[in-house]
Amino acid sequence: MPADLSGLRIAILVAEGFEQIELTEPKRALEGSGAKTQIISPAKGRVQGWNHFEKGDTFSVDVALEQANSRDFDALLLPGGVANPDQLRVIPKAVRFVRDFFDAGKPVAAICHAPWTLIDADVVRGRTITSWPSLKADLINAGGNWVDEEVVTDAGLVTSRKPADIPVFNRKMIEEFAEGKHNQQRAVGIGP
Numbered sequence: 001m002p003a004d005l006s007g008l009r010i011a012i013l014v015a016e017g018f019e020q021i022e023l024t025e026p027k028r029a030l031e032g033s034g035a036k037t038q039i040i041s042p043a044k045g046r047v048q049g050w051n052h053f054e055k056g057d058t059f060s061v062d063v064a065l066e067q068a069n070s071r072d073f074d075a076l077l078l079p080g081g082v083a084n085p086d087q088l089r090v091i092p093k094a095v096r097f098v099r100d101f102f103d104a105g106k107p108v109a110a111i112c113h114a115p116w117t118l119i120d121a122d123v124v125r126g127r128t129i130t131s132w133p134s135l136k137a138d139l140i141n142a143g144g145n146w147v148d149e150e151v152v153t154d155a156g157l158v159t160s161r162k163p164a165d166i167p168v169f170n171r172k173m174i175e176e177f178a179e180g181k182h183n184q185q186r187a188v189g190i191g192p
Helices: 021-032 083-088 092-103 115-120 133-141 163-179 183-187
Strands: 009-013 036-041 046-051 054-060 075-078 108-111 151-154 157-160
Touching: 009 021, 009 092, 021 036, 021 046, 021 075, 021 108, 021 163, 075 092, 075 115, 075 163, 083 092, 083 115, 092 108, 092 115, 108 115, 108 163, 115 133, 151 163, 157 163
Parallel strands: 009 036, 009 075, 075 108, 108 157
Antiparallel strands: 046 054, 151 157
């Protein structure tokens, strides 16, 4: 039986060009477990998803990034897609928003290319992590221990490689989110 996430608020941070299935399937799983999800984005009003190299659907932005506060959420989901994290990682407010979850010990789930944003948030150092294979060198250079596994959990951080990993990613994400804060989250990979 899946964990009960009733009462939990989950932030889903995306910019234009996120991989649509990496938002829709985890979002459905979280809501199916009782969580309330909200899409946070620097995009105004609606944000564009992609299905690999083709435009997908647009989604309503629930909270503008400029108004978002990590204290209002219990956990964070970071979908991938190449363009999405590449945009987020150069927006100081987005990077700070991500890092705030780690500083507070809150669980975070990132799939595919999403760990790029984790590098800029300086939360990779000392962690075992997976991602889309093209991020391997970037994550190693940021001090992470990159492994090629369908899902990896390290002190409240859940990572996966690609859309095919979503079923196991969802199970692990829900499990970690149900556990709540992880004291080791802020101690691992975070500088002073």
